[in-house]
Amino acid sequence: MTQYRETDRLRVVFWGSGLLGRAVLESILKCKVVELVAVVSKPDKPAGRRRKLRACPVKEFATAAGIEMHTPRSPRDEEKHLRRMAPDLGVVADYGSYLPPVVVELPRLGTINVHPSLLPRYRGAAPVQWALANGEKETGISILFVTPEMDAGDIILQERMPIDDDDDAVSLTEKLANQGAEAIVGVLNDFLRGRVTAVPQDHSQATFAPKLSKEHGKIDWRRPAMEIRNRIRGFQPWPGCYCFPEGRDGPLLHVRSARVVPFSGIPGEVVDINRDGPAIAAMGGAVRLLKVQPAGRRVMTGYEYVLGHDVATGDRWE
CATH class of the missing domain: 3.10.25.10 (Formyl transferase, C-terminal domain)
Incomplete structure (x- = not known):
C-alpha cells in the first residue's frame, strides 16, 4: 500500500472523449480543489450514414463551455505543452487511446484513470459491453493509477453497482458515468489532503474486454x-x-x-x-x-x- 503526500490546489490535465469522460470533466470543473490546466480529447471523426465529421462528447461539452482544448493526432504531441503547464495530476476518463509513459509520468503525482469495471475484471476498451454480454449481475467504477500495462495499475477506489435486467450498454454507461463523476471528487480531495492510498491488483484474476468489431x-x-x-x-x-x-x-x-x-x-x-x-x-x-x-x-x-x-x-x- 502506497501513500501520497499532501499538496496545494491541484493543477490537473484531463484526457477524455466519450460520455464517461464528459461526465467526469463536468464534475472536475465544479471541484473547488482543482485548477484545470489542460483538456485533451480526440479529433473529430466521420459518423453516421453520410460520414460527416462529428465531435466527441468531451469536445462538444468543452466547446459549449468555452474551455480551451487540444485534439492531437497522437498523445505524444502534447508533451511540450504539458511540460509548460506543470500539472500535479493527470486524470483520464474514456480517452480511448494508449498514453505513452512520457505523458503519464509527466504530472508530479502521476496519472489516474476512471475505468468502468471492477478491476482486475474487464480490463480493456469495452468493459461495459462485455460485462452485459457475459451476463454479469454487478459492475462498478475503479479509479487507478495509469501504468504501461493496460488497466493494471494500483487501485485507489472502487464502487459497486448492480446491473438491472433491463440495462443495455447505453443505459449502463450513463449510470457508470454518473457514478464515476461523483467518485472522482472524493479522490481529488484526498490527493489535496495527502490521504490517497493505492492497493495493487491481483493480476491472476484479470479478465479482458477487447475492442468490439x-x-x-x-x-x-x-x-x-x-x-x-x-x-x-x-x-x-x-x-x-x-x-x-x-x-x-x-x-x-x-x-x-x-x-x-x-x-x-x-x-x-x-x-x-x-x-x-x-x-x-x-x-x-x-x-x-x-x-x-x-x-x-x-x-x-x-x-x-x-x-x-x-x-x-x-x-x-x-
Missing part, C-alpha cells in the same frame, strides 16, 4: 438463447447484433431489444409469432425480437417487422 454483432442461433439476448443488450448501439432473415445474401436486420422465451426448434427457425414479435429458436430456448431495425430504416417493433415482411413460423433465419 462488427463481427462481434453477428448472431449465431446455435448459441444459448440467454447468451444471444445478453449480447443484444451489450452491443448497443454499436456494433449492434444482427441477423439475416432472408438468408446471408439478403439484407441484414439489427436486433435492438429481445427477451428469452420457452420455445424449442431448429436453431434459426421462427417458432412463434405474437404481437410482441417473432421468436427465433436457439439453444435452450428462443429469442423474442421486441425491437428491430432493418438496414437503412427506423427502429420498429418486432411485430411491425413481421407485418411488413411476410414472416411466418417455420422460416429459417441466419
Whole structure:
C-alpha cells in the first residue's frame, strides 16, 4: 500500500472523449480543489450514414463551455505543452487511446484513470459491453493509477453497482458515468489532503474486454438463447447484433431489444409469432425480437417487422 503526500490546489490535465469522460470533466470543473490546466480529447471523426465529421462528447461539452482544448493526432504531441503547464495530476476518463509513459509520468503525482469495471475484471476498451454480454449481475467504477500495462495499475477506489435486467450498454454507461463523476471528487480531495492510498491488483484474476468489431454483432442461433439476448443488450448501439432473415445474401436486420422465451426448434427457425414479435429458436430456448431495425430504416417493433415482411413460423433465419 502506497501513500501520497499532501499538496496545494491541484493543477490537473484531463484526457477524455466519450460520455464517461464528459461526465467526469463536468464534475472536475465544479471541484473547488482543482485548477484545470489542460483538456485533451480526440479529433473529430466521420459518423453516421453520410460520414460527416462529428465531435466527441468531451469536445462538444468543452466547446459549449468555452474551455480551451487540444485534439492531437497522437498523445505524444502534447508533451511540450504539458511540460509548460506543470500539472500535479493527470486524470483520464474514456480517452480511448494508449498514453505513452512520457505523458503519464509527466504530472508530479502521476496519472489516474476512471475505468468502468471492477478491476482486475474487464480490463480493456469495452468493459461495459462485455460485462452485459457475459451476463454479469454487478459492475462498478475503479479509479487507478495509469501504468504501461493496460488497466493494471494500483487501485485507489472502487464502487459497486448492480446491473438491472433491463440495462443495455447505453443505459449502463450513463449510470457508470454518473457514478464515476461523483467518485472522482472524493479522490481529488484526498490527493489535496495527502490521504490517497493505492492497493495493487491481483493480476491472476484479470479478465479482458477487447475492442468490439462488427463481427462481434453477428448472431449465431446455435448459441444459448440467454447468451444471444445478453449480447443484444451489450452491443448497443454499436456494433449492434444482427441477423439475416432472408438468408446471408439478403439484407441484414439489427436486433435492438429481445427477451428469452420457452420455445424449442431448429436453431434459426421462427417458432412463434405474437404481437410482441417473432421468436427465433436457439439453444435452450428462443429469442423474442421486441425491437428491430432493418438496414437503412427506423427502429420498429418486432411485430411491425413481421407485418411488413411476410414472416411466418417455420422460416429459417441466419
